[in-house]
Amino acid sequence: MDLSRRTLIATTSGTLALSLVPLKSAFAAQMVDVRMWPAKEYTRVTLEHDQPIKFKYFLVRSPMPYRLVVDIEGLTLTAKLQKMISDVSPNDPYIKAVRIGQFSPSVVRLVMDLKSEVRPEVFSLKPVANYKYRLIFDIYPVNSEDPIAGVIAGLSNKESSSPKTSVAKTQTATLPKADVKPSVSGKQDSKAKPAAPAKTPAKPVTQPEKTAKKSAPVAKPVPKKKRDIVIVVDAGHGGEDPGAVGKRRTYEKHITLSIAKRLERLIRAEKGMKVVMTRTSDHFVSLSQRVMIAQKAKAHLFVSIHADAWTKPSAKGASVYALAERGATSSAARWLAKNQNEADLIGGANFKEVDRRLQSVLVDMTTSWKINYSLELGHSVLQYLAKVNTLHRKQVEQAGFLVLKAPGIPSILVETAFISNPQEERKLKTAAYQQNVAEAILQGIKTQVRKNDSIMQS
Ligand SMILES: [Zn+2]
Numbered sequence: 001m002d003l004s005r006r007t008l009i010a011t012t013s014g015t016l017a018l019s020l021v022p023l024k025s026a027f028a029a030q031m032v033d034v035r036m037w038p039a040k041e042y043t044r045v046t047l048e049h050d051q052p053i054k055f056k057y058f059l060v061r062s063p064m065p066y067r068l069v070v071d072i073e074g075l076t077l078t079a080k081l082q083k084m085i086s087d088v089s090p091n092d093p094y095i096k097a098v099r100i101g102q103f104s105p106s107v108v109r110l111v112m113d114l115k116s117e118v119r120p121e122v123f124s125l126k127p128v129a130n131y132k133y134r135l136i137f138d139i140y141p142v143n144s145e146d147p148i149a150g151v152i153a154g155l156s157n158k159e160s161s162s163p164k165t166s167v168a169k170t171q172t173a174t175l176p177k178a179d180v181k182p183s184v185s186g187k188q189d190s191k192a193k194p195a196a197p198a199k200t201p202a203k204p205v206t207q208p209e210k211t212a213k214k215s216a217p218v219a220k221p222v223p224k225k226k227r228d229i230v231i232v233v234d235a236g237h238g239g240e241d242p243g244a245v246g247k248r249r250t251y252e253k254h255i256t257l258s259i260a261k262r263l264e265r266l267i268r269a270e271k272g273m274k275v276v277m278t279r280t281s282d283h284f285v286s287l288s289q290r291v292m293i294a295q296k297a298k299a300h301l302f303v304s305i306h307a308d309a310w311t312k313p314s315a316k317g318a319s320v321y322a323l324a325e326r327g328a329t330s331s332a333a334r335w336l337a338k339n340q341n342e343a344d345l346i347g348g349a350n351f352k353e354v355d356r357r358l359q360s361v362l363v364d365m366t367t368s369w370k371i372n373y374s375l376e377l378g379h380s381v382l383q384y385l386a387k388v389n390t391l392h393r394k395q396v397e398q399a400g401f402l403v404l405k406a407p408g409i410p411s412i413l414v415e416t417a418f419i420s421n422p423q424e425e426r427k428l429k430t431a432a433y434q435q436n437v438a439e440a441i442l443q444g445i446k447t448q449v450r451k452n453d454s455i456m457q458s
Contacts, residue, residue, distance in 0.1 A: 028051075028074055028075060028076040029049045029050055029051035029052070029053045029074050029075050029076070029133075030049065030050050030051075030075075030076060030078070030081075031047060031048070031049050031075065031078075031080070031081045031084060032048040032049055032050055032132050033046075033048040033084070034046070034047055034048070034081075034084040034085055034087075034088055035048070035088075035240070036088045036089075036090065036092065036095075036098075037239040037240070037282060037283045037284065038090075038091060038092035038093060038094075038095075038281075038283075039093075039239075039279075039281045039282075039283035040093055040281070041140075041279075041283065041285075042094075042138050042139060042140045042141075042283070043092050043093065043094050043095060043138075043139045043283075044136060044137065044138050044139070044239060044240070044283060044284065044348075045088070045095070045098070045112070045136075045137040045139070046134055046135070046136055046137075046240060046348070047072075047110075047134065047135040047136075047137075048131060048132055048133065048134050049075065049132060049133050049134075049135065050132050050133065051074070051133065052074075052124075052133055053072050053073065053074045053075050053133070053135065054072070054073040054074055055070055055071060055072045055073070055122075055124075055135060056070075056071050057069060057070040057071070057120070057122050057137075059117075059118075059120070061117070065096065065113050065114060065115070066113075066114040066115075066116065066117050066118065067111055067112060067113055067114060068111070068112040068114060068118070068120055068137070068139070069109060069110070069111050069112075070109070070110040070111075070112075070122075070137070071103060071107050071108070071109050071110075072107065072108045072109075072110065072135075073106055073107055074106070075108045076108075077100065077101070077102050077108045081100065081108075082100060085098055085099070085100045085110070092115075093115070093141075094114060094115055094116065094118055094139045094141065095112050095113070095114060095115070095139065096113040096114060096115050097112075097113040098110065098111070098112050098113075099111045099113070112137070112139075114139075116141070116142070117142040118139045118140060118141060118142055119139075119140040119141070119142045120137055120138065120139050120140070121136075121137075121138040121140065121350055122135075122136065122137050122138075123136055123350050123351075124136065125348050128345045128346060129342075129345070129346045131240075131346070134240075134348060136348055136350070138350065226272070226456065227456065228272050228273060228274045229272060229273045229274065229300045229301070229449060229455070229456065230273075230274045230275075230276060230297055230298060230299045230300050230301075231267055231273060231274070231275050231276070231299065231300065231301045231302075231303065231445065232275075232276045232277075232278060232290075232293060232294040232297055232299040232301070232302045232303070232409075233260045233263050233264055233267070233275055233276070233277050233278070233303055233305070234260070234277075234278040234279075234290050234294075234302065234303065234304040234305065234403065235253070235256040235257040235259075235260035235261075235277070235278065235279055235305055236252065236253070236256040236304055236305055236306040236307075236340075236343075236413075237252055237253035237256060237306075237343060237347070238253045238256075238257065238279050238281075238282055238283055238284055238285055238347070239253075239282055239283040239284030239285075239347060239348075240284050240346065240347045240348045241253065241284055241343050241346045241347030241348075243256065243306065243307070243343075243419075244307060244308070244309030244419045244420060245419070246419040246420060246422075246425035246428075247313070247420075247422055247425060248422070248425055248426075250419055250425050250428065250429055252306065252307045252309070252419050253282065254282070255307050255416070255419065255428045255429070255434070256305045256306055256307060256416075257279070257280075257281075257282065258434050259305050259416060259434045259437055259438055260277060260305050261277075261280070262434055262435055262437075262438035263275075263303070263305070263438040263441055263442060264277055265438075266438055266439060266442045267442060270442070270446075276293060276294075276297040276299065278290045278293050278294075284347040284348060284349075285347075286344050286347065286349040287341065287343060287344055287349075287402045287403045288344075288402070290304070290403050291402070291403065291405055291406045294406040294409050294411075295406055295407070295409070299406070299409050300409065300410075300455040300456065301377065301409065301410055301411070301445065301455065302404070302406055302409050302410070302411035302412070303411070303412055303413075303414060303441060303445070304401075304403050304404065304411070304412070304413040304414065305413075305414055305416060305441075306340070306413060306414065306415050306416065307415065307416050307417060307418070307419040307428055308336075308392065308415040308416075308417065308418045308419065308420070309418060309419055309420040310418060310420050311420075312420075313420055313421055313422060314421065315392070315418050315420065315421060316390060316392065316417065316418050316421045316423070316424050317389060317390040317391050317392030317393075317417065317418070318382075318385040318388075318389045318390075318391055318392060318414070318415060318416055318417055318437070319382075319391065319392040319393040319397065319414075319415045320378040320379075320381050320382050320385070320393075320396050320397075320412055320413070320414050320415070321333060321336070321337075321378070321396065321397050321398065321399065321401060321404075321412065321413040321414075321415070322371060322374035322375050322378050322396050322397075322398050322404065322411070322412055322413075323370075323371060323374060323398065323399075323400065323401055323404040323405060323411060324371075324398035324399050324400055325368065325371055328397075328398060328399035328400065329395075329397045329398045329399065330397060332397070333397040333398060333399040334399050334400075336399060336415075337399035337400050337401045340401055340402075340403065340413070341400075341401065341402045367408070369454075370407075370408060370409070370410050370411075371398075373410035373452070373454065373455065374396075374404070374410040374411055374412055375396050375398075376448055376451070376452060377410055377412055377444065377445065377448045378396035378412045379395075379396055380444040380445070380447045380448040380451070381412065381414060381440065381441055381444030381445070381448075382394070382395075382396065382444070383444065383447070384439075384440035384441070384443040384444045384447075385414075385437070385440045385441075385444070387440065388433070388436040388437060388439075388440050389416075389417055389424075389427075389433075389436075389437075392415070392418070396412070401413055410455060414437075414441060416428065416437045417433070417437075
């Protein structure tokens with residue numbers, strides 16, 4: 001075979017001893033499930049199995065088509081597995097077909113026929129939550145060293161056509177400085193004073209450049225267009241991470257996406273506002289990636305959408321959370337943050353990648369300005385949510401949510417209702433409630449920005 005191969009070998013931990021002895025079929029791993037999550041950002045194929053397995057993979061470039069070949073040791077090829085593979089419908093941007101067969105007595109070979117050359121990330125995960133062992137193939141388009149670029153591509157194209165980009169750059173560049181400064185003296189930077197009286201009536205357009213430091217030229221009114229408000233709408237969970245699951249098998253990830261898309265449409269219809277989605281399909285996005293999307297989009301605000309769950313089905317109502325500088329405002333908030341932060345484990349983050357990215361992203365640069373603005377925004381959103389549902393908490397609660405950590409970007413997490421409450425689960429599924437929640441969030445944002453437009457100042 002004229003395979004131009006690039007072989008990479010990896011084992012799930014603890015399988016070395018296993019691989020030294022010939023495998024008896026009685027001990028061979030069984031495939032529990034095969035899942036495929038196609039998305040334009042990347043496609044994930046998950047093989048879930050009941051015992052650790054040893055695998056290696058390589059890309060075949062010629063003859064065409066491109067193929068990703070995976071050899072798995074210690075796996076039994078059963079009719080069930082074959083059916084699982086054939087049931088995977090590769091209605092996918094990158095994978096044309098998936099095949100499986102017995103390559104040698106001890107090796108099962110899985111072949112993915114590819115539509116173009118790809119950049120695979122292959123890794124295995126130990127059992128967590130309801131999942132057993134997982135072997136994960138994340139198939140990225142080969143030219144996407146930066147998968148996030150695609151997500152915000154539309155936005156940056158529009159931005160770069162005007163001189164706004166440089167404004168935006170300055171803003172982000174100065175944020176960390178403001179972030180580092182302790183909240184002792186609010187003088188140096190107007191960022192530190194979110195409570196500054198905003199007398200501006202409706203639109204912040206005529207607002208003079210009171211933001212600028214004293215040295216900036218105040219007199220000359222440059223006819224520059226104000227930058228649009230960029231709002232990142234984050235649909236919680238996705239792909240391998242279903243989020244909470246209701247009694248009637250309603251998945252939180254579907255509800256959050258549906259509400260997020262409604263909010264996206266509403267924001268698009270607003271003048272002076274832009275929206276960036278962290279996901280628009282049912283695939284896994286790690287928490288750090290969500291944060292990075294917000295950073296790269298130079299977002300002014302970040303809104304994460306979720307549906308709550310609690311052990312008691314009676315718990316109900318909407319609530320809003322913000323990041324805590326330290327500690328949590330209640331044990332429930334702390335529990336919720338811990339729970340949300342585990343999404344990367346369940347969703348199956350490639351932790352080697354995540355760790356690398358985390359270092360550059362989640363540097364703790366929380367500022368009191370950011371927190372204060374988030375609290376104001378959350379409070380405003382709560383006022384409108386109160387019109388569409390009872391409130392679970394009347395105040396904005398705070399805890400250490402990873403997803404709310406984008407430096408310098410006020411961020412809130414909205415728990416739209418309790419999916420674990422049968423009545424609210426039913427409600428969450430209705431278009432009317434989803435739309436009401438989306439509108440409430442938008443109204444909350446608009447009211448807050450009208451009241452305090454310091455997010456627009458650099
Ligand atoms: Zn959630």
